[in-house]
Amino acid sequence: MSAPTAATPNPVGHDSRGPDSTDLVLAGPILRRVEARRVVLWLASTRPLRARIVLHPDGGGEIRPAGAADAAGRAQCRSLRAGDHLHYLLLDFALAAELPASRWIGYALELAPADDEAAPWLGWQDWAPDLCYPGRTLPGFVFAPRVAALLHGSCRKPHHDGGDGLVRVDRLLAELIARGATDAEPVPGPDGLPGWPSALVLT
Numbered sequence: 001m002s003a004p005t006a007a008t009p010n011p012v013g014h015d016s017r018g019p020d021s022t023d024l025v026l027a028g029p030i031l032r033r034v035e036a037r038r039v040v041l042w043l044a045s046t047r048p049l050r051a052r053i054v055l056h057p058d059g060g061g062e063i064r065p066a067g068a069a070d071a072a073g074r075a076q077c078r079s080l081r082a083g084d085h086l087h088y089l090l091l092d093f094a095l096a097a098e099l100p101a102s103r104w105i106g107y108a109l110e111l112a113p114a115d116d117e118a119a120p121w122l123g124w125q126d127w128a129p130d131l132c133y134p135g136r137t138l139p140g141f142v143f144a145p146r147v148a149a150l151l152h153g154s155c156r157k158p159h160h161d162g163g164d165g166l167v168r169v170d171r172l173l174a175e176l177i178a179r180g181a182t183d184a185e186p187v188p189g190p191d192g193l194p195g196w197p198s199a200l201v202l203t
Contacts, residue, residue: 024049024127026086029109034143037066037095041109046085048114051077052121053093056106056138063105066096079114099143106138133177144198151197169200 028043039055055063065076080088089111099105110121124131124139131139151172153165176196 024111024122029091029139031141034099034141036098036143036145039091039093039095039099039107041091043089043091045087045089045111048079048081048087049089049111050114051089051091051112052110053091054108055095055099056108056140057100058104058106059100063095063097063099065093067094101143101145104136104140104142106136106140108138133174135177142196144196147198149195149197151200153200153202 024045024047026044026046029041030043031039031041033040039053053065057063067076076091076093078090078092080090082088091109108123110123111127112121113119151169153169156165181196
């Protein structure tokens, strides 16, 4: 799991600012699904984008997408326009090798304008500099094919006087990373914290 990030859009003249400004990505990247040879994310941006990714499992090595399309011929990067300055980028990467289970996997996601092949690729440091947890050099997740722990959430009421549950989830993940519990432990640690969650379930 990796936490979403958000930036406040510039209300006047997105076109007058460079594509390397921090208002390029409005929300995300949000991890949607992970399989042994598949990683699915989405994000919202102020302009159409293309993307590329390299995965870096703890212990060394790199895992890259198998190609520009999946086995069914579907493009791995799809952009949907929702407004003049709102676009959704759907990323469904078929991988060239299997992900290791129960291990932290960092990912380097780079973005570039979809309509400018000459534009430089921008890493998360450019469009979401606060994305990483302390002690980590990349955003990431743990692939846990065997469910050991779950995070559960329900409907969110903007007018409710309670705190934002996802903020607590973010703090929990930071605490687990701080104690080095990123290996999908099946039982709580000595400090009472649960093991790394296999999934976030919203009902």
